[in-house]
Amino acid sequence: MFKKLRDQIDNATRQATERAGQDFRWHAAQFQQEAARQGHDIRPQMPTQGMAAQGFQLMNQDPAMVEFMSLPGEEQIRQQGLANQYGQNLRRLHEFGEPATAVVRTLDRTGVTVAAQPQYTSVLDVTRADGTTYRTTVTHLVPDMTFAQYAPGTRHHVRIDRNDPNNVGVFELLP
Known part of the structure; x- marks a missing residue:
């Protein structure tokens, strides 16, 4: 019984890890394309397991981040776009204001x-x-x-x- 449960958990973890990797690669490609349109050559890299674990630990300590991460992916992307627009405006003001x-x-x-x-x-x-x-x-x-x-x-x-x-x-x- 325990072995069957452990195998199911392992299988679910592998599937979730693969989906997360696919999501990361898709979002990284979108980010890279947007950066290229703005004249930047950025090559996102998959985080190491240690980096990911530390990042998740820090995120889970921040209630606002937990709330953000629980939003549907489309809303997360929309909000990230707003944050990027805000940052781009600040950068433009800093350079030319x-x-x-x-x-x-x-x-x-x-x-x-x-x-x-x-x-x-x-x-x-x-x-x-x-x-x-x-x-x-x-x-x-x-x-x-x-x-x-x-x-x-x-x-x-x-x-x-x-x-x-x-x-x-x-x-x-x-x-």
Whole structure:
């Protein structure tokens, strides 16, 4: 009886591992194609068993990640796409945006998570290099581990979209 049960578990584990490998290869190919469209040569590699075990252990300790991983695959991909768009906008702002500083006036959770990252809105008082100031509201992803860095009253280096001054990327915390 025990041997039969053990064999069934082993068989199910092998099948699940194979399906996970197939899913990884499919998602890796999609990621690689999207990266190539953007001019990047990225070759995802299958994680080692130790890396995967450590990753699963860490994921299972984060309730937001557990919730995200329980979503249907299509929703996970949609949210990952949103997170990628957010990151691409930040990268574009960092590279080409107008340097400025900002003071965070509010930090309010929206109740939405994107790829297990909580989304917040913040009211910012932005000061341009020429000394002019304005107030704007931004929506951004703030990982729990960096939440305190965005507390009201904190000052940051920011970058302003030259075509849309309300599109502000919040970067380095200032003393």
